[in-house]
Amino acid sequence: MEHRKILLVLADGIGDRPSRRLDGMTPLQAAQTPNIDEVMHGATCGLLYPIAPGVTPGSDTSHLSLFGYNPYEFYRGRGPFEAVGAGIDVRPGDVAFRGNFATVDSDLTVTDRRAGRTLDEAGKLAAFLSSELKLEGVEVIIRQTTEHRFAVVLRGKGLSDAVSDTDPHAPGEKLLASHPTATSADARRTAEIVNQITAIAHERLDEHELNQLRRSRGLPKANAILLRGAGSVSTLPSFPSKYGLSGFCVTGTAMIRGFARMAGLTAPLLEGATGDSKTDVGVKAKAAIRALRANEFVYVHFKATDAAGHDRNPELKVEMVQKLDHLVGLLLNELGDDVILCVSGDHSTPVDLGEHSADPVPILIRAPDVYPEGSRFTERSCAFGGFGRLKGEYLMPILLNHSNRITKYGE
């Protein structure tokens, strides 16, 4: 039996709980999903605990786990994922953060954590700060990712990722001072640097001409940076050599792109493939199908289901499930029997909770020789599927099994 290729589609935050606002259904139950229903006629399903039962994963720790990297060993903060995804060449010794442009008032109280969210000037402001922030012995690299978001990398000797966030994580709170979270001199120094660049950034941004312009148009100034998720690069063992698979990643989300690149997958920027509800699934499907010609493993990430969960918007989440279904339909049209298809999620983001939860997520694997389930792809029916309960660490080995890429243990 020849080797098959693997197409993995993960819908971010897709898992949910029965919601009164959907007559006791989950978005997966309430949505019309003709394509996924069709897939289920040739697929076996189950429930997947991305990390372990009772563990509420972030998208970062979940992706590590699902791709076979124990997050308790490899996770060193989200900053580096974001920075790599933004195209910064993060190196060992660097300390990276995720950042937001935000609006603060005169006493540094955060009035808008996203500076109005629509911030066309973000790219220019990031470039401006990158050139403006010159500190003795430390290089500061800032690059915008999406909307008001950016990544920051500090590069130099004697830095540490053991520093706290400056992001208060809620409007109405004051911008925080970063503190060392370890007793090392490096951590103390890094916290000082973070506080310095935060102060300088506020000063320069507040008087920046683009902000003067925003104010004159009645828009909130992007006059502060909020940093969080300090981390350093942990070298991930290469995915292609770990599994003997060349890999490609289709995503509109900087963090996932960063993760994929750190794991050694090809993960280009794709015009039109965004991390929000407007993402062009046609672009994604086309990129995935093209990538399958030259790669044995293609990963397609779909973000908008998670955002709808965070926004506590059941109707939008139903709509995004249907958009995912459309994406699956586009993929399906082009897939032969030499490709196995797995659809699942990286965690649950219930619409009534508005946050990630530890509930397991449905998973299906379509292959010519699995037991066809026939049921719908929902949290409830997958609870009784042929795969039973899986932990994230088993996902890759199981995909390798169904793609007939057997590495026998013993003889």
Add this chain to the structure above:
Amino acid sequence: MEHRKILLVLADGIGDRPSRRLDGMTPLQAAQTPNIDEVMHGATCGLLYPIAPGVTPGSDTSHLSLFGYNPYEFYRGRGPFEAVGAGIDVRPGDVAFRGNFATVDSDLTVTDRRAGRTLDEAGKLAAFLSSELKLEGVEVIIRQTTEHRFAVVLRGKGLSDAVSDTDPHAPGEKLLASHPTATSADARRTAEIVNQITAIAHERLDEHELNQLRRSRGLPKANAILLRGAGSVSTLPSFPSKYGLSGFCVTGTAMIRGFARMAGLTAPLLEGATGDSKTDVGVKAKAAIRALRANEFVYVHFKATDAAGHDRNPELKVEMVQKLDHLVGLLLNELGDDVILCVSGDHSTPVDLGEHSADPVPILIRAPDVYPEGSRFTERSCAFGGFGRLKGEYLMPILLNHSNRITKYGE
């Protein structure tokens, strides 16, 4: 979404196997349980391995596991649990035992391991021994718990819990000498002390006026002490700080009270809440409901199901399941949507076996946003429930998940 409170009800030894004496049913199947059936209309169920598949737990190791303390790390013998539960302030360095008053004949053969079980004099005899047993350099504290049972604490320098039981665990056997189970001088010395106090206790008890009185009334003398479960205190990380939950425990069993107190839960003595079949479930329900006002986590322990299993009495176990159902009904009347309810057990004690077994136990969790199962709460139907199979270590994380107490790992 606001945090919910957690009400955990564990019925000791509730799990069972199909019994011919119940027409091939388990006690849970044979019992009338209208209240638990009602709960199942808003609950998801599954099967719980308190420690792991194939591990037969004691109530002590099981409770450690279910509350999130790895028993292989934290279990140091049952004695300390019992002693703390008896109200003795056990300290690091102390060695504690569980004990029975027993009847021995002139050559120290145990004729009744429980001295007739009904032993109203037990409290007085324990106090008598506490004052009577004076040894050089060692303080001996003895306190009765329930019926013929007591806890013993040895306090002093150079003690070790590496000593064997004096309890032969079966009538007709001779009282055993304690042996060191490690090669240390402390262990040798402690075994000697145990043998000394066993000898002195026999001498003083045999001639005690209360025993003379018992003999005159045709009752077996309580003329020996049987010690078992030597252990020292292992400091448990505090449950309230581990989970961010203030906790309260309702139990009539000294060992469970001891465990709860060691974990930092409030666990008062409750008049009428006993560890036997006569326990007043009204008292327990009232205490639990009151405790839920001021605590985020309330644990209710129900012991009588286990005792019926040990007694190999299927009819009594069915009756005790129905008593548990009554307790659940009383709780249910007072519970709002802000409290999630979990009902399970700490292990199985099959009536045909008369001992603990490794069979998993049914578990249900009732919350406003789980999938209503609708089936009955039995070993068989829970085998096909939405939670699948759970290990004890996952219980608290899963309860935290359904109470919306999110600690996200990653971002």
